[in-house]
Amino acid sequence: MEKIILCIKGVPKPGTVKVDPVTHTLKRDSLELILNPPDRQAVEMAVRLKENYGLKVTVITMGPPNVIPLLKEVYGIGADEMVLLSDRAFAGADTLATSYVLAEAIKKMSPYSLVLMGLKSIDGETSQVPPETAALLGLPSITNVKTVLKERNNWVVLRQTEYGEEELEVEPPFVASVLPEAFDYLRPPSLKRLLEVKEKDPLVFTAKDLGLSSEKLGLNGSPTQVVDVFEKKFEAKGQVLEGEPSFLVEKLISVLEQKGLIHR
């Protein structure tokens, strides 16, 4: 059966982020993880394609074992197979080192006809991993994807950019990053599938299982290096006013007048 590879990421629940003062990377072990919100769109697209064309969905993620509940959540929504890429050596990876692991794992899952990812993660916000992984796989990549359809043996893709909407045709397989506004409705996990997945465990692959070169992994294998992190603090510098809305609005209007934005 034709297969879709769906890549997801566990991201720290906003507000729970801690940075390791020594390595300057995220402390991931202690975090509460949620499914990266833009990935939900990729999950929805995968499940719709599965329904329309009878494809099989393999969901894959890289991270410590505490991301397993997220794989199960996606299984609950409709994935058929779960894969976890987990190894201490992956820690601290930048986008290139992450894409390297993903690409090597995806190669092992051939044949497949489509790789889906969210447009970006809300923690790193780089949006680099989908095209980087595609380049490492030697496949075309298309970002900002709104719709994917099958036409004979090819994929037809609608891509939305600031310029407009493109209709593209591409030979399988390719890597798509899905637009955060692609779908209005995101189906929740089904209870039946959530019960089913309780008994299931993801396939786990380590660096050794995948035969990866250690010099390309994790923090040391990352070409970009954080040399400093600092918190930005603000000192109060302006006028602070408290009071009834009518008083505040009066003040605001007089400032807007002063700035020449309105004339009374």
Place this chain on the structure above:
Amino acid sequence: MIEKKHLEELGKGSLLAFGEIFNGKLHPSAIEVLTPLKELGLKLDKKVVLVCLIDNLKSFQDLEVLKKSIADEVWMVCHQELVHFKDDLYAEVLIEIVKKTSPYGLFFPATSLGCALAPRIAGKLNLGLCAHVNHLEVEDGKIVMARPTYGENIIAKLISKTTPVMATLSIGAFSPSYGEREPKFFEVAMPEEFTWASKIKVRNFKPSAKQPNRLSTAKVVVAGGRGLKSKENFKKLFELAQLLKAEVGATRPVCYEGWVEEDRMIGVSGVTVRPKVYIGFGISGALQHTVGMENSEFIVAVNTDKEAPLVKMAHLALIGDASKVLDLLIKKLKK
């Protein structure tokens, strides 16, 4: 006439920037990114080169703009296959240029096309790539890039261990500047053996019906955050914007909530604004947002929380319910 040069004849070790052209028009970011690169170029003694891909020189509408730019050189690659943007082909052209001219840096605007291209090149050439950089400097002869990170109030400074140093640069983070000396223009002759093939076929293109908003160049910005509590309240900002001839901006969380389209997002992965007056309604001021507006000339914050970062950085802070203040303000201005 533009002089034609083979890749091998072009200068090596330069700072290259991708000059985005779509349907014959130059993206304004092409001019913006040159500003910080010129500074780096002067410090590092490197030439700054804008690299443009286009189907035909005749279809380029903004040559005059490029003539006024501060680039030292402009390299134009012209081929009919470049008439449409194709991720794989555009990346291959740039990869060929990198291989033959060994640049010191390679920079892209963080537009949707720039963000699609840069990682393909980084992946193929195994290079480090920093995203959404909004500050560049030279330390000990190295390019140091800064960007807010982890979506919290933390700024990271990064270096790349590989050459060329690569980054996508935040839109609007750098002001355009113009030079007195016209750059040298070269048409790049790609090697005979270069294949112009792509696995992507563009079948149709529907231009955006709506005009792109003018947020990044707006003189007045009225922005809203979660403190406005609902989509309905947020929408009132458009009413206010009309009264003040302003543009509406938003924080990341409300864009993700679907209160407004993401092209209104101010901040790290959105646009950077520098208006004369910025008014933030119900915005606490996470760094993710404030890096995109901190250079506004006059900042007004309307928020219930006296300790909020935006309240602290504001020139005028009004402590109160943002939606009530917004309602009343619109009512009074309409009179």
